[in-house]
Amino acid sequence: MIEDIQAAIPLGFLLSFMIGPVFFVLLETSATKGFRAGVSLDIGVIFADLVFLLIAYFSSYQLLENLSNEPGLFVFGGMILLVYGIVLFVKKPKKKTHLQATKGNYLGLFVKGFLLNFINIGVLAFWLGLIIVVGPSLDNSPDRMIVFFGTVLLVYFGTDLLKILLAKQLKRYLTQERIVLIKKGLGIVLVICGIVLIVKGFLPKDKFDIQDEIEKIEKL
Template identity: 70%
Template sequence: MMEDIQAAIPLGFLLAFMVGPVFFVLLETAATKGFRAGLALDLGVVLADILFLVIAYFSSFQLLENLSNQPGLYVFGGVILLVYGLTTVFRSDFKGKEPRIVTKGSDYLGLFVKGFLLNFINIGVLVFWLGIIIIVGPSLDNQPDRIITFFSAMLGAYLTTDILKILLAKQLRKKLTRERIGMVKKILGVVLIICGLVMIVKGFLPKDKLSIEKGIELINE
């Protein structure tokens, strides 16, 4: 069991540094709204990962192939990211307002839901987890207890690394003027637009371009 945990931790660490929309939104949220806000958003992201893991575990190789044959799912998620990115770009001016620290429970819930949806709309994340289970499962003898231990350790390492990222991002708050926050949001919006366009393009690629081997590279793109 310890060997499974030791193998999972480096993967969780690398997963936390996979560059995608969630990566940038998390840092921006922590820097502008504080630690608790960043954590609430991140917990929503992790919940989406857990849901995808459950779906992946109870599905099969055939589901992965079916997803590859449904380009509309990529286009749908890409359009949502594209619209979200455009909205972020055009609403990035603060016009005299200071960044607000989140204090209300409803705000935390909203950030939690935002994190969940931001991760959930990316079908590439599900493809990634399906690919990981297909690759890792045999090495764990497909034993449920070992699989649960492995992915629990992986997500635990991922969440721990994200907490460290949130703490580091929070330290930047003192240096964030209104103008700089506006610039950060515009950069974030551009990143989301690019990620959305990439997903849309993937939706129009030939089916052989969405093979299992390449599917595990689709996380948070």
């Protein structure tokens, strides 16, 4: 069990620094709305990861094969990210910016974090691949799987808390103009991520095969 925990810690740390839409949204939310807002968003993100992890565990190879045969799922997720990014980019800022979220907004931020992570079907593919790669080394034991992936998510969340704390320190330097620039930059990132997912959906299967990506991870 100790060996499983030690193996999971580096993975959880690395996952927290994977550059993607969630990474930038978390930093922007924490810096502009405060620590609690960032934590609320991040809990939603982690919850989506947990749901994906459970789906991946109980579906395993069958769902992995379905993902390879249903590129429309990538297109659907990509379109949502693309539209959200465009709206964020063109949306005009409010005259008054409230840097602290009210209590009623925390649930909304949780839902936002959950949906932002959940619509990215690539996250599900990642957890599927990780289970397939790591499962045999854990003897496919449910207890060992719970310890390993539970540690991954805990380290992931703990590292995110440090990022949220650091982002909060930036709040004093954020003027109205800088906040607008951050949001527009975030919109561009989301648009790019959405386009990447859409392109993956239209690529021939032999150009983007999930099983090949899993084998590449296994060789690292």
